[in-house]
Amino acid sequence: DAADKGGWSSFMAKEVSEEPEAVANTLRGRIRDGAVAIPELEGLDDLFRDISRVIVVACGTAAYAGMVAKYAVEQWARVPVDVELAHEFRYRDPVIGPDTLVVSISQSGETMDTLMAVKYARERGAKTLSICNTQGATIPRESDAIVYTHAGPEVAVASTKAFVAQITALYLLALHIGQVRGAIAPDEVAAQIEEFEAVPGKIRRILETEQERIEQFAYWMADTRSVLFLGRHVGYPIALEGALKLKELAYIHAEGFAAGELKHGPIALIEPGQPVFVLVPSPRHSALLHAKVVSNIEEIRARGARVIAVAEEGDAAVLPKADEVLRIPLAGPLFEPLLSVVPLHIFAMGLSTAKGLDVDQPRNLAKSVTVE
Numbered sequence: 001d002a003a004d005k006g007g008w009s010s011f012m013a014k015e016v017s018e019e020p021e022a023v024a025n026t027l028r029g030r031i032r033d034g035a036v037a038i039p040e041l042e043g044l045d046d047l048f049r050d051i052s053r054v055i056v057v058a059c060g061t062a063a064y065a066g067m068v069a070k071y072a073v074e075q076w077a078r079v080p081v082d083v084e085l086a087h088e089f090r091y092r093d094p095v096i097g098p099d100t101l102v103v104s105i106s107q108s109g110e111t112m113d114t115l116m117a118v119k120y121a122r123e124r125g126a127k128t129l130s131i132c133n134t135q136g137a138t139i140p141r142e143s144d145a146i147v148y149t150h151a152g153p154e155v156a157v158a159s160t161k162a163f164v165a166q167i168t169a170l171y172l173l174a175l176h177i178g179q180v181r182g183a184i185a186p187d188e189v190a191a192q193i194e195e196f197e198a199v200p201g202k203i204r205r206i207l208e209t210e211q212e213r214i215e216q217f218a219y220w221m222a223d224t225r226s227v228l229f230l231g232r233h234v235g236y237p238i239a240l241e242g243a244l245k246l247k248e249l250a251y252i253h254a255e256g257f258a259a260g261e262l263k264h265g266p267i268a269l270i271e272p273g274q275p276v277f278v279l280v281p282s283p284r285h286s287a288l289l290h291a292k293v294v295s296n297i298e299e300i301r302a303r304g305a306r307v308i309a310v311a312e313e314g315d316a317a318v319l320p321k322a323d324e325v326l327r328i329p330l331a332g333p334l335f336e337p338l339l340s341v342v343p344l345h346i347f348a349m350g351l352s353t354a355k356g357l358d359v360d361q362p363r364n365l366a367k368s369v370t371v372e
């Protein structure tokens with residue numbers, strides 16, 4: 001058992017350390033001459049040309065990967081995307097047909113809710129594509145096309161390295177569809193690929209420079225009973241993922257919100273001492289979004305919140321405003337989630353460990369839920 005963990009204290013610690021490779025291995029063999037070339041999708045150009053919409057179906061962490069990907073597919077492929085929890089999708093007579101591509105995301109490829117959504121979509125004439133981490137699993141076998149994530153086997157119940165691999169595969173798919181439909185210029189694809197190839201090294205840098213500090217910080221917060229997460233744009237699904245991991249691993253009440261919703265409700269929750277993680281978008285990409293999130297920080301801090309900002313290196317504006325700043329390297333606008341999720345995974349794992357809990361096998365949860 002200890003040998004399987006490769007010297008790490010838990011499978012999750014090992015799997016978080018493998019997040020850089022999960023991205024690199026999922027990219028490998030799918031880029032050629034500055035363009036995206038996914039061998040598994042060869043011969044399917046007509047399928048991608050004929051669709052008029054994409055519906056992503058998934059559960060849990062995989063659904064958050066889908067929410068992140070919505071931004072990329074819409075921006076690069078100019079196809080509208082809806083993201084649906086698989087178990088909600090098939091019980092409400094959705095409007096789908098041959099022009100719909102239903103993309104399922106599942107680490108295990110065996111989640112019953114997701115499988116049933118895929119079967120349902122097929123019966124209704126939709127095209128189906130599976131993003132899956134497990135070769136030969138049931139969901140890919142039921143789909144018209146497959147893009148495997150190459151995160152390697154994930155043992156810890158809560159998903160970590162598979163999440164970054166899912167975003168990677170979905171972004172590749174977005175660029176692929178964009179190329180086929182002529183929605184994205186070749187130099188734009190090349191620029192995104194360059195960003196992509198730098199991601200593994202940047203994740204590694206977070207693990208090397210921030211992990212210990214975040215674990216120490218999680219240790220001090222071991223008595224915390226509630227944590228909120230705020231994010232905007234692609235930071236929003238990452239806020240949801242940060243909250244889910246904390247619930248799963250540390251049994252702490254946690255909620256993620258879109259930062260723009262703050263004034264529409266969640267701000268009522270803020271009382272002195274309330275810890276709030278805030279995912280701060282880079283000011284280089286959008287001064288407007290950055291300013292809006294910084295103003296959210298000011299609003300909650302004025303009400304006594306304890307603000308932990310996840311912000312890009314060099315973002316000087318957040319320093320005086322936050323109680324704690326967790327740094328991520330600079331990255332292209334859509335690539336920030338692949339970095340900002342890493343401190344949140346480390347934090348949830350650290351807090352669980354600080355509470356003496358089993359990070360690999362949280363109570364009541366199963367790695368793969370094969371019943372509806």
Ligand code: G6P
Pocket residue numbers: 059060061062105106107108109110111114157158159365366367368369
């Ligand atoms: C379970 C796991 C989660 C996972 C979800 C979806 O609930 O505990 O970590 O995100 O299933 O699993 P899948 O294998 O379909 O990605």
